[in-house]
Amino acid sequence: MKTPLIISACFLGRNVKYNGGNNLLSNIKELEEYFELIPICPETEGGLNTPRNPSEIIGDKVFSNIGEDVTAQFRKGASIALERAIKSGAKLALLKSKSPSCGNGLIYDGAFSGNLTVGDGIATSLLKEHGIMVFTENEIEQLFQKIA
Numbered sequence: 001m002k003t004p005l006i007i008s009a010c011f012l013g014r015n016v017k018y019n020g021g022n023n024l025l026s027n028i029k030e031l032e033e034y035f036e037l038i039p040i041c042p043e044t045e046g047g048l049n050t051p052r053n054p055s056e057i058i059g060d061k062v063f064s065n066i067g068e069d070v071t072a073q074f075r076k077g078a079s080i081a082l083e084r085a086i087k088s089g090a091k092l093a094l095l096k097s098k099s100p101s102c103g104n105g106l107i108y109d110g111a112f113s114g115n116l117t118v119g120d121g122i123a124t125s126l127l128k129e130h131g132i133m134v135f136t137e138n139e140i141e142q143l144f145q146k147i148a
């Protein structure tokens with residue numbers, strides 16, 4: 001049986017990024033061989049449109065670059081991601097680095113300047129609080145080691 005893996009939907013080539021694009025991973029076929037992929041996109045599933053204004057975390061809230069408070073949508077999307085992880089029994093997640101939803105360890109610093117700061121995206125943070133291990137696209141080797 002394949003191991004369930006929560007995965008950012010933009011990695012699968014779905015055009016759900018804020019700018020209407022995606023982050024298709026070149027090795028998605030290999031991942032599909034070993035994992036049951038369970039896509040999430042906390043921003044669109046939380047109710048935001050595509051394309052949308054980019055957002056960043058400021059304190060305990062999330063704002064778009066034109067000052068809209070989108071915290072509620074980000075939190076709703078994170079809850080949906082957690083529900084999906086619990087329902088599928090997934091203990092592992094592969095999520096897009098630096099995103100205010102999916103980022104892990106480093107995120108944009110809230111000034112819309114392109115600079116990074118230490119922290120997790122809203123969905124990543126919730127998943128980690130519930131014991132799910134989160135990897136970025138730069139840590140796929142370490143992810144495979146978990147099922148070796």
Ligand code: SF4
Nearest residue numbers: 008009010041096102
């Ligand atoms: S919220 Fe996550 S899955 Fe959705 S576009 Fe952003 S990085 Fe990709």
